[in-house]
Structure formats: structure tokens, C-alpha cells
Amino acid sequence: MGTVSKALELLDLFTRSRPQIGLSELARLSDVNKATCFRLMGELQNHGLVEQVGAAREYRLGPAVLRLAALREAHVPMRDAAMPVLQELARVTGETAHVSVLSGGQLRSIAHAYSGDFGTKVIMDDVHVLPFHATSSGMAVLAHLDAATQAAELKKPLPARTSNTETDPARLAKRLKDIAARGYAESAGGYEAEVHSFAVPLFDSVGACSGGLAVASPRSRVTSEHTRVVLSGLARAGRELTELWGGSLPPAIDDKWRALA
Amino acid sequence: MGTVSKALELLDLFTRSRPQIGLSELARLSDVNKATCFRLMGELQNHGLVEQVGAAREYRLGPAVLRLAALREAHVPMRDAAMPVLQELARVTGETAHVSVLSGGQLRSIAHAYSGDFGTKVIMDDVHVLPFHATSSGMAVLAHLDAATQAAELKKPLPARTSNTETDPARLAKRLKDIAARGYAESAGGYEAEVHSFAVPLFDSVGACSGGLAVASPRSRVTSEHTRVVLSGLARAGRELTELWGGSLPPAIDDKWRALA
DNA sequence: CAGAGGTGGTTTATTATTCGAACCGACGGT
DNA sequence: ACCGTCGGTTCGAATAATAAACCACCTCTG
Numbered sequence: 001m002g003t004v005s006k007a008l009e010l011l012d013l014f015t016r017s018r019p020q021i022g023l024s025e026l027a028r029l030s031d032v033n034k035a036t037c038f039r040l041m042g043e044l045q046n047h048g049l050v051e052q053v054g055a056a057r058e059y060r061l062g063p064a065v066l067r068l069a070a071l072r073e074a075h076v077p078m079r080d081a082a083m084p085v086l087q088e089l090a091r092v093t094g095e096t097a098h099v100s101v102l103s104g105g106q107l108r109s110i111a112h113a114y115s116g117d118f119g120t121k122v123i124m125d126d127v128h129v130l131p132f133h134a135t136s137s138g139m140a141v142l143a144h145l146d147a148a149t150q151a152a153e154l155k156k157p158l159p160a161r162t163s164n165t166e167t168d169p170a171r172l173a174k175r176l177k178d179i180a181a182r183g184y185a186e187s188a189g190g191y192e193a194e195v196h197s198f199a200v201p202l203f204d205s206v207g208a209c210s211g212g213l214a215v216a217s218p219r220s221r222v223t224s225e226h227t228r229v230v231l232s233g234l235a236r237a238g239r240e241l242t243e244l245w246g247g248s249l250p251p252a253i254d255d256k257w258r259a260l261a
Numbered sequence: 262m263g264t265v266s267k268a269l270e271l272l273d274l275f276t277r278s279r280p281q282i283g284l285s286e287l288a289r290l291s292d293v294n295k296a297t298c299f300r301l302m303g304e305l306q307n308h309g310l311v312e313q314v315g316a317a318r319e320y321r322l323g324p325a326v327l328r329l330a331a332l333r334e335a336h337v338p339m340r341d342a343a344m345p346v347l348q349e350l351a352r353v354t355g356e357t358a359h360v361s362v363l364s365g366g367q368l369r370s371i372a373h374a375y376s377g378d379f380g381t382k383v384i385m386d387d388v389h390v391l392p393f394h395a396t397s398s399g400m401a402v403l404a405h406l407d408a409a410t411q412a413a414e415l416k417k418p419l420p421a422r423t424s425n426t427e428t429d430p431a432r433l434a435k436r437l438k439d440i441a442a443r444g445y446a447e448s449a450g451g452y453e454a455e456v457h458s459f460a461v462p463l464f465d466s467v468g469a470c471s472g473g474l475a476v477a478s479p480r481s482r483v484t485s486e487h488t489r490v491v492l493s494g495l496a497r498a499g500r501e502l503t504e505l506w507g508g509s510l511p512p513a514i515d516d517k518w519r520a521l522a
Numbered sequence: 523c524a525g526a527g528g529t530g531g532t533t534t535a536t537t538a539t540t541c542g543a544a545c546c547g548a549c550g551g552t
Numbered sequence: 553a554c555c556g557t558c559g560g561t562t563c564g565a566a567t568a569a570t571a572a573a574c575c576a577c578c579t580c581t582g
Contacts, residue, residue: 002264002300002304002539002540003263003264003265003539003540003568003569004264004265004268004301004304004305005304005307005308006569007265007268008304008305008308008310009308011308011329012308014329014332015332016332016335016336019332019335019336020336022529022530023529023530023531024528024529024530033570033571033572034530034531034571035531035532035533035569035570035571035572036569036570036571038530038531038532039263039569039570040265043263043265043266043269044265044269045364045365046266046365047266047269047270047272047273048364048365048367048369048389048390049269049329051364051365052365056529056530057529057530057531060333060336060337061329061332061333061336061337062333062364062365062369063333063339063362063364063369063371064364064369064389065326065329065330065332065333066330066333066334066340066371066372067369067370067371067389068272068275068310068322068326068329068330069326069327069329069330069331070330070372071275071276071277071280071322071326072321072322072323072324072326072327073327074277074280074386075277075280075281075321075322076321076322078324079327101324103306103309103312103323103324103325104306104307104309104312104313104323106309108309108323108324108325108328109328110324110327110328111327111331128309128325128328129309263568263569264539264540264541264568264569283558283559284558284559284560285557285558285559293541294541294542294543295542295559295560296540296541296542296543296560296561296562297540297541297542299559299560299561300540300541317558317559318558318559318560
């Protein structure tokens with residue numbers, strides 16, 4: 001693996017639940033030698049991506065990330081545009097909603113919104129790369145990608161995240177066909193055992209699938225009425241978001257989503 | 262220079278005015294070999310920091326920067342807290358306001374706000390590292406740092422950005438003493454020839470200087486009345502922001518700022 | 523108080539990784 | 553057909569990253 005990748009993996013160790021990390025722990029978590037770690041962090045620090053703070057000289061993300069994000073938003077205002085739609089979707093469903101985009105062959109979560117309705121909710125804080133085979137967003141997106149990418153993805157290993165994860169390529173292929181026919185995907189505990197989620201694909205200006213929009217609930221709250229509300233919310237929000245991002249719904253999807261509303 | 266630094270410098274080439282860059286141009290701008298550039302961008306892309314888009318396969322900042330920024334804000338909500346204060350400061354002065362923080366020995370701009378009052382305004386979009394000797398923020402901060410850091414900074418080269426930049430260490434040292442005595446700094450075209458700016462230092466919880474707050478105007482609008490408004494605005498906003506960030510004003514500064522209001 | 527085990531940071535020779543020049547095929551205008 | 557550019561690739565040479573040992577310091581604990 002390249003040096004840069006190692007440095008970036010160090011960055012990915014920072015999460016909501018672990019926002020500051022000392023040098024030794026960083027080395028331990030990343031399986032990178034402490035000296036190497038030290039140098040890499042030094043370089044990251046010189047560019048403001050991380051900073052050291054406090055007497056323990058622990059590292060945390062630095063101010064430069066704000067600049068980069070502001071720049072990205074100024075040029076591709078996806079997140080800002082998505083936020084209100086996402087919050088409304090969380091509100092009407094009473095569940096956690098999140099949106100992800102396809103980038104470099106990976107599906108990345110870029111924003112999420114929680115509902116205040118229940119004491120229990122699905123926490124998305126520290127998820128960033130969504131596996132195609134184990135999440136509803138992933139399957140929704142994969143099902144609407146071209147056959148070649150789909151086949152390529154099916155050839156990769158399909159690690160089981162839970163006992164409900166679909167790990168058989170043939171069965172997964174069948175499920176994808178099904179999803180494409182319906183216009184939405186469902187995952188019953190394939191990512192986290194207790195999490196049930198539904199997702200719809202999102203499309204760019206040339207009608208190619210570019211991301212996914214999902215609602216995730218604790219399994220216990222899933223009923224047929226709940227599912228109806230979630231699906232109709234997803235269809236509406238999916239249509240709105242696709243439009244906001246300057247995309248266009250393929251007519252086939254448009255029809256299927258009309259039926260959900 | 263380390264490989265990681267090279268990669269991060271590539272990231273810094275993306276600006277508001279140049280948000281998408283092709284491989285060849287990237288190599289040209291960065292003085293990095295095209296092959297190297299390609300590999301580095303590939304690694305950045307694998308982590309979502311950049312993505313390729315369109316038929317020309319141009320690069321732009323990717324969705325992962327959003328995640329990092331959201332993480333930083335969740336843990337250190339500086340920018341979000343600063344934004345309203347900054348906007349109010351821009352409003353009352355009618356000029357561009359910006360705030361910067363000290364990180365890893367550099368002063369980095371983390372947010373700015375424009376006023377709608379005038380047709381001409383100072384544009385801060387693509388500034389991110391502020392030189393200590395050539396900006397009012399830089400001098401305000403440096404003047405309130407400990408003597409050792411100050412001396413170290415004075416020993417470094419002081420490149421002239423304009424004909425008005427202070428490049429003589431001795432004269433700069435004298436100016437810094439002056440600034441510390443007044444509690445604010447002034448830069449008359451030291452960074453951009455036509456830009457006149459005032460700045461105040463900001464302080465952390467132990468009373469150490471941790472950043473700067475500045476108002477920048479076109480030179481032509483500077484009058485004594487204008488200066489009075491700007492300084493009183495800076496004093497008020499500086500006090501507010503220091504408090505918001507959980508810092509405490511040194512009593513000496515507090516006195517001086519009272520006189521400005 | 524001594525020492526064990528933790529911290530952040532530094533140094534070393536060894537080695538694996540990165541580098542850059544040249545090259546490739548594709549595209550778009552002369 | 554030529555030219556210039558594009559994104560991307562190759563390969564030997566050379567640079568830069570590596571891991572382990574070491575330091576100074578701190579805080580527990582026996």
C-alpha cells in the first residue's frame with residue numbers, strides 16, 4: 001500500500017466516538033510503526049489536516065478540512081441541498097435517513113438526519129463507506145448500475161457482516177434483478193443485525209445511478225404500515241433530491257415510484 | 262519533501278476559481294511528474310478525497326472531505342459558532358470579515374463573511390494560510406504570542422507581497438510592540454496593495470492567543486470614521502467570539518478593547 | 523524510592539517504494 | 553497525415569519510507 005494511503009487511513013481513524021488520538025494509540029490502531037506514524041502525522045499537521053492539542057499532544061482533525069469541505073460545497077453543493085430533504089424524510093418516517101454518493105467505485109455516505117420521535121434510532125455517525133452487498137443503499141445503487149459494474153462487484157468477495165448478509169453471488173444477482181424491477185431495495189439486518197432499511201437509487205443528469213437514499217429503522221418497528229410510509233417518503237424524497245442535484249429520473253423508475261406514493 | 266506532503270499540495274491546488282483540474286494541468290501546476298501525480302491522485306481518490314468526473318476525467322474534491330469537516334465541527338464547533346458573529350461583523354462594518362486560527366505554527370483562515378453593502382469588497386475565497394508579517398491578523402496574533410515564538414518568526418524570511426509589506430525584522434518587531442500596546446493591528450496594503458485591514462487577537466481558555474479576527478476593506482473606503490466603526494466592531498466581535506470558543510480575555514486586552522467601543 | 527510501563531519523540535541502517543523520462547493510443551484541429 | 557494535447561502506463565534508478573532500538577519524561581505501584 002502507498003504511503004499516502006497509509007496517511008489517509010490514519011485520518012479515517014478519527015470518528016465521532018474517538019475524536020482525539022495520541023501517537024501511540026494511533027500507531028496501535030493503524031498497525032503502522034510509531035515512527036512512521038509520527039512522520040505521517042507531522043506531514044498532515046503541516047497542511048492543517050490535523051492538529052495537536054493539549055498537554056498530551058493528542059491529534060485531532062485540523063482546520064484545513066473545513067476549507068476543503070467549503071470548497072467542495074461551493075462547487076458541488078450536494079450536501080447542503082440534501083440536508084433539508086433528508087430532515088423532512090427523517091421527520092415523516094420518524095426514522096434515520098441518510099444519503100450516499102458513488103465516488104471512485106465506492107458508495108460514500110455524505111449526510112444523515114435523525115428523527116426525534118423515538119428513544120431508539122439507528123446511529124449513522126461513524127459509517128462512511130457502504131458495502132454494496134450488505135446495505136439497502138448499496139443494493140439499490142448496484143441494481144441500477146450497468147451490467148458490467150454489477151458483474152464486477154459480484155465477483156468481489158462478499159463478506160458477511162451479520163448472519164443475514166447476502167454472501168452468495170448468485171442469490172445476490174437475483175435480488176438485484178428484483179430490486180431493479182421494484183425500484184427500491186430492502187435490507188433486513190444485512191449490515192447490523194437489528195437494523196432494517198429501505199433505499200432508493202438516485203440519478204445524475206444523464207440518467208446514470210449516482211447515489212442512494214435510505215431510511216433505517218430498528219427491526220422491531222417494521223410493520224406493513226411503517227413500510228408503506230417509508231417507501232412513499234423515499235419515493236417523494238428521491239424524486240426531489242434527484243431534481244435538486246440536477247439529475248433526471250429514468251421513466252421506468254418514475255412509474256414505479258408513482259405506485260409507491 | 263515527503264510523498265504525503267506532495268499529495269496534500271495537490272489538494273491545495275483546488276480553489277474556488279479552479280475547482281476542477283485535469284491530470285496534465287495538475288502536474289503542470291504542482292511541478293510534480295505526471296506519473297507521480299496520477300498515482301497520488303489515485304490514492305486520494307480511493308479514499309474519496311477527490312473524484313474524477315466527466316468525459317475529460319478531471320479531478321475535483323470528493324465527498325470524503327465533507328465527512329471530515331462534519332467530524333471536526335462535531336468535536337470542535339469553532340466555525341459554526343463563529344459564522345453568526347462574523348456575519349454580524351461584516352454587516353455593521355459593511356466590509357469583509359474573516360477569522361483564522363493558529364494550528365501547527367501556521368495561521369489558517371477558517372471562515373469569512375461578506376457584506377452586501379458595496380459593489381466592491383475584499384474577496385477572501387482562496388486565502389487559507391495567512392503570513393504573520395504581511396497581514397493584520399498575522400501581526401495581531403504574533404504580537405500576542407510569547408516572546409520565543411515571536412522571535413523565531415522574526416528570524417524567518419519575510420517575503421514582500423507588495424511594496425508595503427514590512428520586510429525588516431527590526432521594524433516589524435517594533436510594530437508588534439506597538440500592536441500589543443494598542444490591542445489591535447493594522448495593515449495598509451501589506452498583503453494586497455489595495456486592501457486595508459484591521460485585526461484583533463483571539464484567546465483560548467488559558468489566555469494564550471489562538472487566532473485572529475479581521476475586517477478588510479478596499480483602501481479607498483478607509484476614513485477615520487470608518488476606522489472607528491471597524492475597531493469598535495472588532496472589539497465587540499472579538500470579545501464575543503473569545504467567549505463562544507470558551508476562551509478568556511487577558512485583562513490588559515479587555516481594558517484596551519473597552520476604549521475602542 | 524525504585525522500577526515497571528506508559529507517554530511523545532528521535533535516531534539508525536536497511537529496503538522497499540516512489541520517481542521521472544520516455545512511451546502509448548486516442549482525440550481534435552489544422 | 554501531421555501536430556499538439558489529453559489521460560494513462562512502463563521500468564530502471566534513486567530517493568524516501570521503514571522498523572527497531574533508544575531517549576527523556578511522566579505516573580502509577582509495590
